Amino acid sequence: MKASAFSYARATSVANVLELLVAHGDKAKVLSGGQSLMPAMNLRLISPELIVDIGEIAELREIAVRGDVLSIGALTRHVDILSSPEIAAHAPLLTEAVAHVAHPAIRNRGTIGGSLAHADPASELPASVVALNATIVVRGQTGERRIAAGDFFAGIYETALSAQELLVAVEVPVAQKNSAHFFYEFARRHGDYAIAGLAAQAIVRGGLFTDLRTAFFAVGDRPILAKAAERLVSVAITSVVLSEASAALGEELDPQDDQQASSSMRRHLAKLLLVRCASALLGRPDLTAGGPV
Amino acid sequence: MPISLEVNGERVDAHILPRLNLADFLREHLKLTGTHVGCEHGVCGACTVCVNGEIVRSCLMLAVQTHGASVVTIEGLSDSGEIADLQAAFRDRNALQCGFCTPGMLMAAQDLLKHQTDPDRERIREHLSGNYCRCTGYQAIIDAVEITARARRGRRP
Numbered sequence: 001m002k003a004s005a006f007s008y009a010r011a012t013s014v015a016n017v018l019e020l021l022v023a024h025g026d027k028a029k030v031l032s033g034g035q036s037l038m039p040a041m042n043l044r045l046i047s048p049e050l051i052v053d054i055g056e057i058a059e060l061r062e063i064a065v066r067g068d069v070l071s072i073g074a075l076t077r078h079v080d081i082l083s084s085p086e087i088a089a090h091a092p093l094l095t096e097a098v099a100h101v102a103h104p105a106i107r108n109r110g111t112i113g114g115s116l117a118h119a120d121p122a123s124e125l126p127a128s129v130v131a132l133n134a135t136i137v138v139r140g141q142t143g144e145r146r147i148a149a150g151d152f153f154a155g156i157y158e159t160a161l162s163a164q165e166l167l168v169a170v171e172v173p174v175a176q177k178n179s180a181h182f183f184y185e186f187a188r189r190h191g192d193y194a195i196a197g198l199a200a201q202a203i204v205r206g207g208l209f210t211d212l213r214t215a216f217f218a219v220g221d222r223p224i225l226a227k228a229a230e231r232l233v234s235v236a237i238t239s240v241v242l243s244e245a246s247a248a249l250g251e252e253l254d255p256q257d258d259q260q261a262s263s264s265m266r267r268h269l270a271k272l273l274l275v276r277c278a279s280a281l282l283g284r285p286d287l288t289a290g291g292p293v
Numbered sequence: 294m295p296i297s298l299e300v301n302g303e304r305v306d307a308h309i310l311p312r313l314n315l316a317d318f319l320r321e322h323l324k325l326t327g328t329h330v331g332c333e334h335g336v337c338g339a340c341t342v343c344v345n346g347e348i349v350r351s352c353l354m355l356a357v358q359t360h361g362a363s364v365v366t367i368e369g370l371s372d373s374g375e376i377a378d379l380q381a382a383f384r385d386r387n388a389l390q391c392g393f394c395t396p397g398m399l400m401a402a403q404d405l406l407k408h409q410t411d412p413d414r415e416r417i418r419e420h421l422s423g424n425y426c427r428c429t430g431y432q433a434i435i436d437a438v439e440i441t442a443r444a445r446r447g448r449r450p
Binding site: 003005039043051079102103105109 | 314317333348349350353357404420423
């Protein structure tokens with residue numbers, strides 16, 4: 001199908017975007033890379049009256065390291081993340097995660113700001129920024145708000161962003177010494193939406209996790225930072241400890257049923273991912289031995 | 294809205310509605326019907342074209358967004374002779390049947406071969422993963438791209 005008619009504004013600055021958003025509220029939609037917005041419009045799932053195209057605002061494209069923070073502009077495309085040496089050095093989880101986002105032709109257009117603001121619970125980048133404990137920077141006419149990624153996602157396609165605000169950047173703490181990351185998703189085909197996935201960021205010292213943030217995706221209405229993973233921090237990991245954490249994860253999650261997978265299959269896959277993640281990050285193949293993992 | 298862009302090396306000026314996507318602009322306004330419209334929501338890859346040297350889904354881009362851009366369609370790629378060998382390999386290997394997906398496949402395959410001279414089958418498969426073919430079962434398409442990559446390597450000094 002084709003999108004219904006709308007008015008179009010090519011924004012010249014962030015201030016210009018905010019003026020338009022204040023004037024038109026939720027009748028306006030921000031067009032970034034368009035790789036989720038355009039399908040929704042073509043399918044007539046949404047019919048905005050005004051499209052505010054932010055594609056020309058160069059200041060939203062920047063990738064910069066300032067002190068301990070890696071700042072990634074909202075218009076940074078997936079292909080830019082994939083090829084950025086700064087991101088590979090300071091947030092390698094993102095580099096790995098973005099390779100799983102759709103296909104080359106989509107990655108050439110899709111942006112990190114668009115993906116985060118769209119908040120599809122099955123997509124890779126929202127979970128990754130939650131695992132990285134990143135901060136989402138949004139701007140409104142009254143100023144800037146900085147929202148912890150863990151508080152940003154509010155439900156399926158729902159975020160803390162108001163209709164008058166623009167997501168301008170995401171700030172990621174740069175990877176520390178002893179940082180390690182894990183990313184894996186189960187999908188029918190490379191580039192498809194995940195059936196269940198895990199983005200994790202950890203600090204490993206002397207064979208122990210001193211920090212472990214596991215953000216599961218496609219198993220709930222938003223990325224889920226699993227509390228069960230806390231059971232693995234600062235303790236010697238044995239297969240018993242791990243299976244207890246995995247059982248606790250199963251209790252914690254309440255995944256949805258759909259045509260791709262049942263709730264119990266998703267729960268099973270998430271538990272599997274936790275075990276594989278611990279085994280991979282600690283370099284302990286013994287933890288996955290002996291079970292169906 | 295007025296737009297001005299380059300399509301297959303020629304300057305184009307047009308007046309269009311914002312809702313018009315790039316695929317329909319190419320097909321209906323410029324009569325470049327080699328770009329096919331399949332799903333119209335970014336899944337099938339039949340509408341793949343090059344914008345500023347990068348492959349994109351033309352159904353997921355508004356024509357107004359290409360103001361000032363350089364667009365290359367399958368007609369441009371084919372007429373220049375740039376992919377004559379790839380097209381011949383598709384023909385020889387029976388890598389098409391109905392041909393609906395072929396323009397998009399060729400755009401995506403040429404994009405891979407421009408960036409990587411020695412892709413293995415897994416890499417080819419991954420790069421074409423966003424392009425659906427309902428006839429061939431893909432094996433012959435992977436063969437054709439692999440054969441072309443090998444032949445191009447052999448030709449280089």
